[in-house]
Amino acid sequence: MQCCSCRDDESIVDHNYDDYNHSNNNNNSNNSTDFKVTPWEVEGDINYGKLIEKFGTQPITPELLQKIESMTGEIHPLLKLGYFFSHRDFDWILDKKSKGESFYLYTGRGPSGMVHMGHLMPWIFTKYLQDKFDSKLLFQLTDDEKFLYGQDRTMKELERYTYENILDIIAIGFNPKRTKILVNTKHIKYLYPIAIEVAKRITFSTARAVFGFSNSTNIGMIGFPPIQAAPCFLPSVIEGKNVPVLIPAAIDQDPYWRMTRDIAERMNYYKPAQIHSKFLPGLGMLGKMSSSKPETAIFTTDEPEVVDKKVSAAFTGGQPTVALQRQLGANALGCPVFWYLRYFFDTEKQSDERMLRCNSGNLLCGECKSDLSKGAKPFIVEFKKRRERAKDVIDKFMYDEEPFAT
Numbered sequence: 001m002q003c004c005s006c007r008d009d010e011s012i013v014d015h016n017y018d019d020y021n022h023s024n025n026n027n028n029s030n031n032s033t034d035f036k037v038t039p040w041e042v043e044g045d046i047n048y049g050k051l052i053e054k055f056g057t058q059p060i061t062p063e064l065l066q067k068i069e070s071m072t073g074e075i076h077p078l079l080k081l082g083y084f085f086s087h088r089d090f091d092w093i094l095d096k097k098s099k100g101e102s103f104y105l106y107t108g109r110g111p112s113g114m115v116h117m118g119h120l121m122p123w124i125f126t127k128y129l130q131d132k133f134d135s136k137l138l139f140q141l142t143d144d145e146k147f148l149y150g151q152d153r154t155m156k157e158l159e160r161y162t163y164e165n166i167l168d169i170i171a172i173g174f175n176p177k178r179t180k181i182l183v184n185t186k187h188i189k190y191l192y193p194i195a196i197e198v199a200k201r202i203t204f205s206t207a208r209a210v211f212g213f214s215n216s217t218n219i220g221m222i223g224f225p226p227i228q229a230a231p232c233f234l235p236s237v238i239e240g241k242n243v244p245v246l247i248p249a250a251i252d253q254d255p256y257w258r259m260t261r262d263i264a265e266r267m268n269y270y271k272p273a274q275i276h277s278k279f280l281p282g283l284g285m286l287g288k289m290s291s292s293k294p295e296t297a298i299f300t301t302d303e304p305e306v307v308d309k310k311v312s313a314a315f316t317g318g319q320p321t322v323a324l325q326r327q328l329g330a331n332a333l334g335c336p337v338f339w340y341l342r343y344f345f346d347t348e349k350q351s352d353e354r355m356l357r358c359n360s361g362n363l364l365c366g367e368c369k370s371d372l373s374k375g376a377k378p379f380i381v382e383f384k385k386r387r388e389r390a391k392d393v394i395d396k397f398m399y400d401e402e403p404f405a406t
């Protein structure tokens with residue numbers, strides 16, 4: 001499974017449009033600080049450059065891309081296009097690998113609903129890293145987090161979504177011999193001994209500062225972060241030695257890693273490294289693709305007619321009339337349909353040409369919508385088949401006493 005397939009291998013050109021934040025406003029230079037990114041809420045017009053400053057992460061530089069290229073012989077489109085834009089210690093992980101030290105991958109999902117294409121992005125990239133670096137992968141499902149966070153959520157409904165989401169995870173195509181899924185409420189005994197060591201080293205005042213907890217936050221949420229930290233150190237427990245870990249995820253999860261890195265060395269573990277992505281925008285006016293706005297998200301279980309309907313109702317960067325669009329051109333960079341096509345279905349060349357034609361008024365929104373439908377429908381149809389096949393192999397992927405015994 002791959003997104004942005006069939007890329008031509010050009011040199012590293014600055015095609016990631018860093019100044020653009022997938023926002024749908026028409027002001028291309030977004031200096032806004034009016035946005036919020038936490039593990040539970042993503043709001044406003046995100047300025048990713050400012051997030052790097054705010055979270056204290058590192059940008060992915062051309063030098064780092066060259067290092068990856070020298071190790072793997074290529075640069076994955078999601079790196080080249082700047083979708084993965086920030087990191088902590090990714091360079092250190094690569095150095096470790098080039099000296100012969102293997103690293104684990106760790107990523108996850110909070111099973112609060114069905115999976116949409118935004119969620120697939122970090123997982124597709126994680127699979128790519130697994131294949132390239134032959135890494136073992138831990139995949140955590142935080143059903144407890146989603147139960148504690150959502151006032152009205154029941155464990156029964158989370159159980160259903162956990163099952164459905166596991167099908168999506170397996171459908172990505174992770175290596176069954178090198179991938180283990182942990183469902184927090186089922187596999188807690190493997191996590192808890194590590195989680196309490198983490199918890200003991202974090203004060204409420206730190207947790208409040210990192211996560212924004214308040215007096216009205218329930219104490220389950222306040223106690224939860226060490227459970228998400230635990231898989232950062234589980235590889236060292238499994239292997240019986242200190243093991244480097246790399247976490248691919250969108251940047252909303254960063255507060256967890258900031259907290260974890262803070263105490264890692266005090267527990268005699270390596271600090272977990274991260275590679276952060278932007279968000280795939282929703283098909284609406286503003287914001288990331290989110291299950292809470294289902295009409296603007298394409299789910300892996302949507303029927304083709306539903307995909308058509310969502311795409312045809314999508315917000316675009318177009319002008320109010322065809323005549324105005326021909327005359328003034330449209331705003332590709334402010335159009336979710338453009339970004340969706342760029343990250344998933346267009347080649348880089350096609351995408352750059354699309355932008356030029358769009359901005360100059362030579363392309364109308366209907367054509368882009370039709371291209372998106374034509375890409376998304378077969379993708380989802382194929383993905384659904386993989387989900388069906390996943391039903392027969394769930395057991396192979398679940399964490400157990402000897403997770404990676406051959």
Ligand code: TYM
Pocket residue numbers: 039106107108109110111112118119120121122140141142145228247248249250251252253277278279280281288289290
């Ligand atoms: P969750 O379920 O909110 O999100 C799952 C993964 O998808 C990313 N993500 C997105 N990426 C691109 N575009 C979007 N619109 C979009 N929305 C969500 C998230 O960053 C995440 O990588 N607490 C976590 C579960 C978790 C986890 C982890 C995630 C446990 N351990 C380790 C990453 C790494 C959660 O609720 O993710």
